Amino acid sequence: xxxxxxxxxxxxxxxxxxxxxxxxxxxxxxxxxxxxxxxxxxxxxxxxxxxxxxxxxxxxxxxxxxxxxxxxxxxxxxxxxxxxxxxxxxxxxxxxxxxxxxxxxxxxxxxxxxxxx
Numbered sequence: 001x002x003x004x005x006x007x008x009x010x011x012x013x014x015x016x017x018x019x020x021x022x023x024x025x026x027x028x029x030x031x032x033x034x035x036x037x038x039x040x041x042x043x044x045x046x047x048x049x050x051x052x053x054x055x056x057x058x059x060x061x062x063x064x065x066x067x068x069x070x071x072x073x074x075x076x077x078x079x080x081x082x083x084x085x086x087x088x089x090x091x092x093x094x095x096x097x098x099x100x101x102x103x104x105x106x107x108x109x110x111x112x113x114x115x116x117x
């Protein structure tokens with residue numbers, strides 16, 4: 001009987017499924033639960049020299065940053081003109097509000113050509 005209770009309790013404490021947002025969600029308010037994972041997936045032409053950079057970090061009291069990854073590459077290295085998806089990954093840490101801004105910079109450019117926030 002005790003074993004069944006422990007299993008039910010552990011299932012009740014599992015975090016909700018990962019929430020994934022894309023450039024289509026820019027400007028929207030996103031709500032996640034404590035311990036829920038948040039992925040921000042943005043298309044990038046890395047081999048062209050373009051790169052997404054975080055220009056406003058979210059509050060560390062609200063979101064914990066996890067390692068950034070790349071996926072869905074359209075070509076193998078060495079490659080010119082191929083693209084991939086950059087994934088900025090976070091986990092909800094505590095209740096609160098925070099802002100995240102990621103900007104897209106071309107090679108040698110000081111001004112961003114696109115913004116996600």
